[in-house]
Amino acid sequence: MTVLLDVAEASKLFPTGGGAGAWSRFQRRFSGGPESLPKVYAVDNVSFSIAKGETVGLVGESGCGKSTLVRALTRLIDLSQGSVKLGTRELALKPARVFARDRDRARIQMVFQDAGESVNPRFTAFAAIADPLRRLRKLRGKTLKERVETVAIQCGLPLQLLTRFPHQLSGGQRARVGIARAIAVEPELLVLDEPTAALDVSVQVVVLQLLQRLKQEFGMSYLFVSHDLSVVRLLCDRVLVMYLGKIVEAGPAAAVFEHPLHPYTQALVAAVPRRHETGNRLRLIGEPRSPIDPDPNVCRFYGRCPQGTDACKTTMPALRRFGAREVACHFAEGFLPQTNTVS
Amino acid sequence: MMGAPALSVEGLSVEFRTRSGVVRALDNVSFSVAKGETVALVGESGSGKSVTAYAVMGILDPAGRIGAGRAMLGDLDLVAATPKELANVRGRSIAMIFQNPRTALNPIRPVGKQIGDVLMRHGHVSRRAAPAHAVEMLRAVGITDPARRAKAYPFEMSGGMCQRIMIAIALAAKPSLLIADEPTTGLDVTTQAVIMDLINDLAKELGMATIFITHDLALAGQRSARIVVMHAGHVVENAPTADLFANPRHPYTAELIAATPDTAASLDELAAIPGSLPDLRRTDLPPCRYSERCPRKIAGCAQPLPHAPPDAAHIAACWNPLPDRTQRAMPAATVSAA
Numbered sequence: 001m002t003v004l005l006d007v008a009e010a011s012k013l014f015p016t017g018g019g020a021g022a023w024s025r026f027q028r029r030f031s032g033g034p035e036s037l038p039k040v041y042a043v044d045n046v047s048f049s050i051a052k053g054e055t056v057g058l059v060g061e062s063g064c065g066k067s068t069l070v071r072a073l074t075r076l077i078d079l080s081q082g083s084v085k086l087g088t089r090e091l092a093l094k095p096a097r098v099f100a101r102d103r104d105r106a107r108i109q110m111v112f113q114d115a116g117e118s119v120n121p122r123f124t125a126f127a128a129i130a131d132p133l134r135r136l137r138k139l140r141g142k143t144l145k146e147r148v149e150t151v152a153i154q155c156g157l158p159l160q161l162l163t164r165f166p167h168q169l170s171g172g173q174r175a176r177v178g179i180a181r182a183i184a185v186e187p188e189l190l191v192l193d194e195p196t197a198a199l200d201v202s203v204q205v206v207v208l209q210l211l212q213r214l215k216q217e218f219g220m221s222y223l224f225v226s227h228d229l230s231v232v233r234l235l236c237d238r239v240l241v242m243y244l245g246k247i248v249e250a251g252p253a254a255a256v257f258e259h260p261l262h263p264y265t266q267a268l269v270a271a272v273p274r275r276h277e278t279g280n281r282l283r284l285i286g287e288p289r290s291p292i293d294p295d296p297n298v299c300r301f302y303g304r305c306p307q308g309t310d311a312c313k314t315t316m317p318a319l320r321r322f323g324a325r326e327v328a329c330h331f332a333e334g335f336l337p338q339t340n341t342v343s
Numbered sequence: 344m345m346g347a348p349a350l351s352v353e354g355l356s357v358e359f360r361t362r363s364g365v366v367r368a369l370d371n372v373s374f375s376v377a378k379g380e381t382v383a384l385v386g387e388s389g390s391g392k393s394v395t396a397y398a399v400m401g402i403l404d405p406a407g408r409i410g411a412g413r414a415m416l417g418d419l420d421l422v423a424a425t426p427k428e429l430a431n432v433r434g435r436s437i438a439m440i441f442q443n444p445r446t447a448l449n450p451i452r453p454v455g456k457q458i459g460d461v462l463m464r465h466g467h468v469s470r471r472a473a474p475a476h477a478v479e480m481l482r483a484v485g486i487t488d489p490a491r492r493a494k495a496y497p498f499e500m501s502g503g504m505c506q507r508i509m510i511a512i513a514l515a516a517k518p519s520l521l522i523a524d525e526p527t528t529g530l531d532v533t534t535q536a537v538i539m540d541l542i543n544d545l546a547k548e549l550g551m552a553t554i555f556i557t558h559d560l561a562l563a564g565q566r567s568a569r570i571v572v573m574h575a576g577h578v579v580e581n582a583p584t585a586d587l588f589a590n591p592r593h594p595y596t597a598e599l600i601a602a603t604p605d606t607a608a609s610l611d612e613l614a615a616i617p618g619s620l621p622d623l624r625r626t627d628l629p630p631c632r633y634s635e636r637c638p639r640k641i642a643g644c645a646q647p648l649p650h651a652p653p654d655a656a657h658i659a660a661c662w663n664p665l666p667d668r669t670q671r672a673m674p675a676a677t678v679s680a681a
Contacts, residue, residue, distance in 0.1 A: 061531035061532075061533060061534070062502075062531055170619065200387040200388055200558065201387070201558070201559075201560070201599065201602045201603055201604075202387060202598070202599070202602050202615055202616035203615070204602070204604075205602045205604075205613045205614065205615040205616075206615040208610055208613070209610060209611075209613070209615070212610055227531060227532060228532075228604075229532065230561070230604040230605045230607075231604055233604075234604055234607060234609060234610045234613070235610060267533055268532060268533060270536070271532040271533045271535060271536035272532055272605070273532075273535070273536075273559060273561040273562035273564075273565050273566075273605065274561055274564075274565060274605045274606065275560065275561045275563075275564030275565060275588055275603070275605055275606065276564065276565070276588075277565050277566075281540070283533075283536055283537050283540065284533045284537065285485075285537075286487065287501060287503075287504075
């Protein structure tokens with residue numbers, strides 16, 4: 001498999017409590033306080049890759065850095081450090097503002113959570129889908145119209161709806177506009193940030209099946225961010241589990257949900273509602289640790305983890321590989337399936 | 344159904360007068376909750392789940408009007424009750440947990456005080472004893488360091504903690520009926536599991552009846568003894584949970600189950616529900632509001648919906664229900680369209 005996206009040692013830190021600008025730094029220098037501010041480690045040294053045609057799920061609780069990571073690698077914000085390679089091109093070097101007009105912009109596109117909020121309310125569906133085509137493909141007039149209509153049909157959007165504004169469309173139709181806008185410029189990687197979170201189950205199914213069909217037709221890769229593990233399990237080939245800025249587990253979706261290795265993933269899988277009570281009462285107690293200047297030698301999950309020993313307080317567990325899977329836990333061996341075949 | 348019902352809703356109809364016409368949000372909704380039982384109201388957005396709860400609590404929007412029906416809480420009809428009677432019942436006998444804990448809590452009042460307010464009004468607790476009792480309530484809902492947290496404001500807490508505060512407020516006066524309106528929407532799954540455990544455990548401990556409103560059929564299946572499925576302001580099916588999943592009779596229920604992804608093995612197994620909710624402002628709504636989307640529509644669907652015997656365990660409001668897959672020992676389950 002050829003690697004499409006390669007993210008290496010990516011970090012995004014946000015300074016907190018006080019201005020980060022030059023004037024604030026100047027003030028701090030002369031008022032005798034510490035020059036550098038405490039930082040939120042939103043994404044901390046994350047590495048992973050996505051192969052061509054692969055669907056990768058990214059799961060984790062709110063505040064774990066999913067959205068920051070996704071925004072950084074779609075180049076809407078800049079990374080603090082690390083590299084994002086799409087094919088052979090390095091994307092992390094250009095500032096986000098410059099990248100917006102870069103020729104690689106069309107290669108990564110994003111579908112946002114709620115199309116009702118992410119589509120300009122003063123744009124008709126047509127204008128919303130046409131906008132990236134005008135800016136990135138420089139299409140005009142008849143060719144533009146033809147392209148918009150082709151994409152709308154591909155996304156199952158009736159052409160008579162193209163003249164409508166977002167508020168005149170139903171939730172499912174808006175989701176289709178969001179998807180059509182993103183795939184109009186034929187991206188190689190489509191990043192989907194909870195595309196079905198605002199939808200009812202009946203409509204969710206249609207949108208998920210649409211995404212699967214589009215993927216087969218155009219051979220795009222997906223990075224699918226969601227907190228609905230039932231959906232991730234069905235749509236994704238591989239899944240990444242994030243906890244407080246770090247990837248704690250990665251592997252084939254079926255294997256991870258069948259047999260989670262990291263204690264956090266185990267709790268996450270146990271918490272997924274299933275219509276028949278499973279009796280699995282593995283629960284997380286307490287609140288996550290603070291992401292502000294965390295101790296680099298303490299496991300981020302320490303304190304909520306049912307395993308938690310002294311070793312977890314003194315050494316940060318590294319992401320270790322077991323066959324096709326990766327886990328960041330000192331005790332991963334204990335959770336491996338009895339047979340040595342970790343699929 | 345077991346025992347005397349804690350709440351019995353009979354033929355409840357609610358309409359909203361809007362500029363563009365009258366919205367018939369609820370039509371002839373009936374169900375009951377036995378003491379100590381958890382009943383889930385399930386449906387897509389716009390199906391009337393929350394309106395049912397608001398009507399029972401007497402907190403409908405001023406544009407809403409209850410056209411017909413009763414909601415009996417013991418001997419008291421909540422629909423006909425005076426504002427004063429309602430004020431004495433709310434918080435004391437019925438309590439409600441709202442969807443978004445951040446907006447439902449008072450943002451400029453410490454949470455301990457908010458719990459104390461309920462205790463003083465409904466729990467026979469003196470002003471002096473209220474703070475200590477409030478701290479006890481916080482401890483009961485699993486807040487660590489409750490004495491310090493009692494002085495905190497809602498914005499200082501995470502969503503999960505705010506929901507615990509809401510639960511503490513709702514349960515402060517030990518109500519006999521709890522209405523939980525999507526209590527975990529917007530929370531993480533791990534937090535959702537913990538909050539649902541808390542609600543279930545406290546309900547069991549206090550012998551409380553619970554109405555649990557959700558759009559997640561899997562969650563309802565996991566957490567309730569009985570499920571009431573709503574569609575466009577109608578109750579389409581009402582059955583014990585295991586029976587509903589094993590033997591859905593109403594076509595809409597079957598489609599809803601087929602669209603829920605929790606047990607599916609692949610995406611192709613899921614089936615979308617064609618069509619959308621009818622416009623409830625229409626004056627020519629058919630008797631069965633699902634009939635225009637229904638794959639099993641027959642000529643008989645044009646007549647008024649069937650009347651189910653009030654003591655049936657499994658009710659489906661349908662003239663052409665799916666065949667009963669449990670033909671054996673369940674005579675009460677087959678009455679739906681008889």
